[in-house]
Amino acid sequence: QVQLVESGGGLVQAGGSLRLSCAASGRTFNMYVMGWFRQAPGKEREFVAGITRIGGNTYYPDSVKGRFTISRDNAKNTVYLQMDSLNPEDTAVYYCAAVRTLYVPSASSEYTCWGQGTQVTVSS
Numbered sequence: 001q002v003q004l005v006e007s008g009g010g011l012v013q014a015g016g017s018l019r020l021s022c023a024a025s026g027r028t029f030n031m032y033v034m035g036w037f038r039q040a041p042g043k044e045r046e047f048v049a050g051i052t053r054i055g056g057n058t059y060y061p062d063s064v065k066g067r068f069t070i071s072r073d074n075a076k077n078t079v080y081l082q083m084d085s086l087n088p089e090d091t092a093v094y095y096c097a098a099v100r101t102l103y104v105p106s107a108s109s110e111y112t113c114w115g116q117g118t119q120v121t122v123s124s
Contacts, residue, residue, distance in 0.1 A: 002026045002113050004096045009118030012086055016122070020081040022096030022115055029077040030054065033104050035111060036070060036081045038092035038120075045095070049081055050104035059104050064090075086122045093117040 008020040020036070035050040049070035050059040058070050069082040079096060097111035105111065 002029060002032060002098050004098060004113055004115035006094065006096050006115040006118040009094060009120045011121045011123065014087050014122055014124050016086055017082070017084045018086065018120060020083070020094055020096075020118060020120075022079045022081075024077045024079070024098065026077070028100075030074040032098040032100050032113070033102075034070070034072060034079040035097045035099075035104065035106075036068075036079075037095045037097055037108055037111075038090075039095070039117075040092040043092075045108045046092075047106040047108070048094075050106065051079065052104060053102075057104070059106070061106070083120070086120075088122045088124045090120065091122050092120060094120050 003025040006022045036048050037045050039045040051070045055072045067085045072079040095117045096115040098113040099111045
């Protein structure tokens with residue numbers, strides 16, 4: 001298992017950008033597929049980005065495609081989520097997640113490791 005710690009959340013105006021980071025512990029980070037999820041009050045946890053173990057492939061839902069970019073630096077045991085053109089509908093707690101597998105799941109139930117979350121608030 002890896003331990004995950006997110007950072008980089010905060011308050012931003014609509015149209016602005018934020019970059020989230022997720023630092024992982026352990027020596028096997030490159031064996032894990034990584035995902036970012038978000039959860040707004042009263043809503044289900046939503047997949048927003050995923051990346052394969054070496055970073056060759058990335059996946060996004062239509063709601064964030066073209067605005068969010070996931071990347072990873074295996075030498076630093078870190079995964080990033082660059083969020084551009086933010087709008088108030090992006091307001092949520094953002095979570096980093098990991099699973100030791102070969103594909104990128106979009107279902108939160110398939111991830112085995114989770115960070116504590118970081119709040120992102122977008123004002124209009």
